Amino acid sequence: MIALALPAQDSGTFTPPGIEELHLPAILPWGAADGFSKQMLLVILSVVIIATFFLLAARKQQLVPGKLQFAGEAAYSFVRNGIAKDIIGGRDFMKYVPLLFTLFFFILVNNIYGAIPVIQLPTFSHVGGAYVLALIVYVTWIGIGIKRNGLKYFKLATVPSGVPFYILPIVVPIEIISNFLVRPVTHSLRLFATMLAGHLIVMISGAGIEFLVMQENVLLKGASVLVLAGAIAMYMLEALIMVLQAYVFTLLTAIYIEGALHADSH
Amino acid sequence: MNQAIISAATEGGTNPLVPNPWEMLVVFAGFALLLFIVVKYVVPMFEKTFAERAEAIEGGIAKAEKAQAEASAALEEYKQQLTEARTEANRIREEARAEGAQILAELKEKAAAESARITAQAHTQIESERQAAVVSLRAEVGTLATTLASRIVGEALSDDARSARVVDRFLADLENQNAGVAK
Numbered sequence: 001m002i003a004l005a006l007p008a009q010d011s012g013t014f015t016p017p018g019i020e021e022l023h024l025p026a027i028l029p030w031g032a033a034d035g036f037s038k039q040m041l042l043v044i045l046s047v048v049i050i051a052t053f054f055l056l057a058a059r060k061q062q063l064v065p066g067k068l069q070f071a072g073e074a075a076y077s078f079v080r081n082g083i084a085k086d087i088i089g090g091r092d093f094m095k096y097v098p099l100l101f102t103l104f105f106f107i108l109v110n111n112i113y114g115a116i117p118v119i120q121l122p123t124f125s126h127v128g129g130a131y132v133l134a135l136i137v138y139v140t141w142i143g144i145g146i147k148r149n150g151l152k153y154f155k156l157a158t159v160p161s162g163v164p165f166y167i168l169p170i171v172v173p174i175e176i177i178s179n180f181l182v183r184p185v186t187h188s189l190r191l192f193a194t195m196l197a198g199h200l201i202v203m204i205s206g207a208g209i210e211f212l213v214m215q216e217n218v219l220l221k222g223a224s225v226l227v228l229a230g231a232i233a234m235y236m237l238e239a240l241i242m243v244l245q246a247y248v249f250t251l252l253t254a255i256y257i258e259g260a261l262h263a264d265s266h
Numbered sequence: 267m268n269q270a271i272i273s274a275a276t277e278g279g280t281n282p283l284v285p286n287p288w289e290m291l292v293v294f295a296g297f298a299l300l301l302f303i304v305v306k307y308v309v310p311m312f313e314k315t316f317a318e319r320a321e322a323i324e325g326g327i328a329k330a331e332k333a334q335a336e337a338s339a340a341l342e343e344y345k346q347q348l349t350e351a352r353t354e355a356n357r358i359r360e361e362a363r364a365e366g367a368q369i370l371a372e373l374k375e376k377a378a379a380e381s382a383r384i385t386a387q388a389h390t391q392i393e394s395e396r397q398a399a400v401v402s403l404r405a406e407v408g409t410l411a412t413t414l415a416s417r418i419v420g421e422a423l424s425d426d427a428r429s430a431r432v433v434d435r436f437l438a439d440l441e442n443q444n445a446g447v448a449k
Contacts, residue, residue, distance in 0.1 A: 019282050034286075034288075037286075037288075037289065039289055039292075040288070040289060040292040043289075043292050043293050043296040044292070044296055046296065046300075047296045047297075047299055047300045050300055051299075051300060051303045051308075054303075054304070054308045055303070055307060055308065058307070058308055058311035058312055058315075059311075061311055061312075061314065061315040061318075062315075063315070063318060063319050063322050065315075069315075072312070073312060073315070076308070076309075076312045080312075094313075097309060098301060098304045098305040098308075098309050099301065101304055101308070101309065102297065102300050102301045102304045105300075106296075106297055106300055123293070126285070126286065126289055127282060127283055127284070127285050128285030128286050128287070128289040128290040128293060129289060129290070129293035131285050131290060132290050132293045132294045132297065133293070133297065136294075136297065192282075196282060
């Protein structure tokens, strides 16, 4: 942040931090352009946090739960019943609970990083992780569709029933594009873009406050309070979006799986 | 800002849509590890607890139902026993009453028999006494009458045998007369 403010002080004009600020120097080797980055450390940390929490919560299983077990059960039930059971339903949903559960908490913790001081970096503000998760989901739901319906699945997924044949030449390409090409892209970019934008907003407001506080003019100095108020509001919004995006990503995964399972009835 | 993105994209270094393959690998490995832990430990543990809890609740309900059934059976039994006890008490009371009545009747009978016996005894005694009186009277009356008659008639009538015959005949006539009247 100090590095960002310095050029502004020199030139007297405000230069907002850009995309390149998201790519911090590597930790190992320290300061290198490539190598073991903060993002990688945070991903590993998230795995440790989630695994530790749920293993501890599930370790001493009692019929009447304690506080930790209750929290773990509530979190688990939220994904199990609130997403998997409600969307997929039937007898099949239990098979997909582990995937949905892992997705939700993996994304949630990696997003929440952005709202925690010092860490302050949502993992998915780098597009790579979002690509990986979207790809895993993409392979999964196509695999489920083929396993359930055979190769007929591609016909079921692209040729909607009850559509007059003369419209099919238009509908089928649209369905192919929307289901098989656009879907994984939007799935990953939605998560990435919201995290990137949120992180940029927090960075820009931080830099803006710093810039204004450094000004000689008292009025401009005072205006930093307004920016601070706005920054806090944006921070709250961002925290909400971090949770919301984890939910949306998992919910969409459940919807895609459900669509693949019941392709014949769609 | 747009300028910055475009210029960065053309440079290729900081295009935000170009992923870092190492990061992708770390995310994939981390996610796979977490998924493995979840599949292997977390989900089975939670599901086990949920199943146990459901079973415990259902078992508790079954137990409560059983206890309820037992309690109502016991109540039924107690009611039946109470009814039986009441019937038994009534029966005993009835029996006691009947026995009392019987005892009373027996006593009455006995008393009546006793009184009858006493009466009969008295009658016999009276009869025998009367008989004795009659006998003695008859003797005395005879003697008295004879004495009186001899006093009145004098010596002529001193023959005992004859006077006795006369008296007997007289008395027999008297008795016959009495019997005729009685008839």
